[in-house]
Amino acid sequence: xxxLTFLSASLLxxxxxxxxxxxxxxxxxxxxxxxxxxxxxHIFGQFAEHLGHxxxxxxxxxxxxxxxxxxxxxxxxxxxxKELHVPDVRWPGGCFADEYNWRRGIGPADQRKAAVNTNxxxxxxxxxxxxxxxxxxxxxIGAEAYVSVNVGSGTPQEAxxxxxxxTSPTTDAMGAERAKNGHPEPYKVxxxxxxxxxxxxxxxxxxxxxVDEMKLYSRFVHNYNPAQPMKRVAVGPxxxxxxxxxxVMKAWQERTWAWxxxxxxxxxxxxxxxxPAHKATGFGEQDYAVLIKETxxxxxxxxxxxxxxxxxxxxxxxxxxxxxxxxxxAPTPGTNPxxxxxxxxxRDAVLAALNIDIFARHADRVRMANIAQMINxxxxxxxxxxDKMLLTPTYHVFHMYVPFQDATFxxxxxxxxxxxxxxxxxxxxxxxxxxxxxxxxxVAITNIDPKTPLEFDLAVPGVTASNAVGQTLSAPRIDSVNxxxxxxxxxxxxxxxxxxxxxxxxxxxxxxxTVVSLEP
Ligand code: AHR
Numbered sequence: 001x002x003x004l005t006f007l008s009a010s011l012l013x014x015x016x017x018x019x020x021x022x023x024x025x026x027x028x029x030x031x032x033x034x035x036x037x038x039x040x041x042h043i044f045g046q047f048a049e050h051l052g053h054x055x056x057x058x059x060x061x062x063x064x065x066x067x068x069x070x071x072x073x074x075x076x077x078x079x080x081x082k083e084l085h086v087p088d089v090r091w092p093g094g095c096f097a098d099e100y101n102w103r104r105g106i107g108p109a110d111q112r113k114a115a116v117n118t119n120x121x122x123x124x125x126x127x128x129x130x131x132x133x134x135x136x137x138x139x140x141i142g143a144e145a146y147v148s149v150n151v152g153s154g155t156p157q158e159a160x161x162x163x164x165x166x167t168s169p170t171t172d173a174m175g176a177e178r179a180k181n182g183h184p185e186p187y188k189v190x191x192x193x194x195x196x197x198x199x200x201x202x203x204x205x206x207x208x209x210x211v212d213e214m215k216l217y218s219r220f221v222h223n224y225n226p227a228q229p230m231k232r233v234a235v236g237p238x239x240x241x242x243x244x245x246x247x248v249m250k251a252w253q254e255r256t257w258a259w260x261x262x263x264x265x266x267x268x269x270x271x272x273x274x275x276p277a278h279k280a281t282g283f284g285e286q287d288y289a290v291l292i293k294e295t296x297x298x299x300x301x302x303x304x305x306x307x308x309x310x311x312x313x314x315x316x317x318x319x320x321x322x323x324x325x326x327x328x329x330a331p332t333p334g335t336n337p338x339x340x341x342x343x344x345x346x347r348d349a350v351l352a353a354l355n356i357d358i359f360a361r362h363a364d365r366v367r368m369a370n371i372a373q374m375i376n377x378x379x380x381x382x383x384x385x386x387d388k389m390l391l392t393p394t395y396h397v398f399h400m401y402v403p404f405q406d407a408t409f410x411x412x413x414x415x416x417x418x419x420x421x422x423x424x425x426x427x428x429x430x431x432x433x434x435x436x437x438x439x440x441x442x443v444a445i446t447n448i449d450p451k452t453p454l455e456f457d458l459a460v461p462g463v464t465a466s467n468a469v470g471q472t473l474s475a476p477r478i479d480s481v482n483x484x485x486x487x488x489x490x491x492x493x494x495x496x497x498x499x500x501x502x503x504x505x506x507x508x509x510x511x512x513x514t515v516v517s518l519e520p
Contacts, residue, residue, distance in 0.1 A: 098152025105130020
């Protein structure tokens with residue numbers, strides 16, 4: 001061999017060896033014989049607030065609209081959401097809920113009373129989309145209703161009458177009013193939020209004041225529909241501040257027959273600082289690393305609150321409900337900043353997968369979560385522009401994870417290794433696994449490293465399988481997005497890995513999310 005050729009061949013071998021040494025294949029072992037808690041399908045819940053184009057344009061276009069709709073609710077959005085098996089939708093807010101006057105949003109269209117949306121952009125809230133429209137929407141997509149009542153500016157009486165309107169039989173005057181408005185059958189309200197962020201936009205209440213208020217709502221807001229038990233969720237911690245967790249859980253432990261709770265809310269956004277200034281597109285690896293690091297902090301935040309809850313509720317009767325989470329980025333330039341419109345990139349897909357994995361690992365306590373928000377607001381599933389609609393990378397993650405809904409968590413062992421950028425050091429890989437009701441094992445693997453492909457060897461001892469089949473979601477760049485002009489830049493593609501010697505060997509793209517099932 002020529003001297004130079006030999007030298008360059010040696011250098012190449014050395015380079016490959018160094019690379020192999022730096023990034024060895026990750027051994028992922030699924031302990032299928034050690035089942036854990038059920039991953040409640042409600043951790044895949046959504047949040048739709050009267051904010052920007054979340055409701056109007058995103059869901060509601062009106063019966064007269066040229067956009068195809070069913071009773072005013074756009075058909076394309078409903079069809080897309082049905083694919084996600086959305087377990088529940090939290091509505092009408094958010095901050096909006098604590099000023100919401102439900103009476104303005106019922107009855108014939110010409111009797112609806114407009115209001116100013118004081119929280120979000122000061123725009124006119126026409127109240128065309130009210131209780132009956134929300135229930136119709138939830139029913140069309142097959143989701144349960146999670147209704148947040150007004151504990152801020154409202155009264156227990158108003159909230160009680162609202163739930164009476166929704167759930168009572170027609171022999172009750174409120175039920176009769178509902179029937180007059182077109183729905184004789186009582187609605188099902190599966191979850192009731194007792195206020196929203198009472199420590200902030202919901203009234204700046206001290207924990208003690210809130211607890212006293214909350215008890216009144218828990219006591220007097222009755223569910224009249226025996227076909228649907230109604231869970232009550234109290235306001236929980238203010239970010240890392242756990243005073244509300246302590247106060248609510250202590251009160252719960254000392255509760256009397258007169259009131260109860262089934263959930264405690266936790267809100268945590270990935271913002272990279274306040275006010276949110278991280279760009280939704282056109283960002284680099286520094287932004288990626290900063291936000292992924294922050295989002296991984298969800299695990300410690302949950303653990304911190306779980307420890308307090310365990311103290312007062314060791315049997316884990318009260319669920320931790322992460323009913324607002326996701327990336328909150330700088331608003332899209334040129335849009336109303338009060339509308340919280342932001343694009344959604346491959347980074348957000350990775351961020352979503354990591355949060356879902358964290359919720360699944362805490363499945364015994366975290367039994368509900370609602371990403372903020374469903375359409376056109378913050379980390380949305382769907383963006384719309386008049387008659388056009390696109391599915392975001394986050395939508396695709398939720399779709400890929402559908403098999404994890406109500407599946408049994410299975411522990412996974414792996415040495416994650418490290419991905420580093422500057423002084424930020426993160427695990428390089430994340431993975432969870434579960435067994436669905438039909439007995440099939442599913443594994444989700446996220447390659448956090450945005451530059452280096454991930455090679456892994458997946459082993460599932462005790463499970464006979466010859467193929468791992470599923471989908472992988474990757475993108476040309478970490479800031480790749482889907483646009484109305486190019487809606488398929490970030491879409492999952494199918495994969496099949498042939499097993500060999502009981503292992504499934506695969507290499508996935510940088511910053512990617514992969515979900516596979518083990519097939520015979
Ligand atoms: O999702 C946007 C807002 O964030 C909600 O209205 C509020 O609860 C939270 O602060």
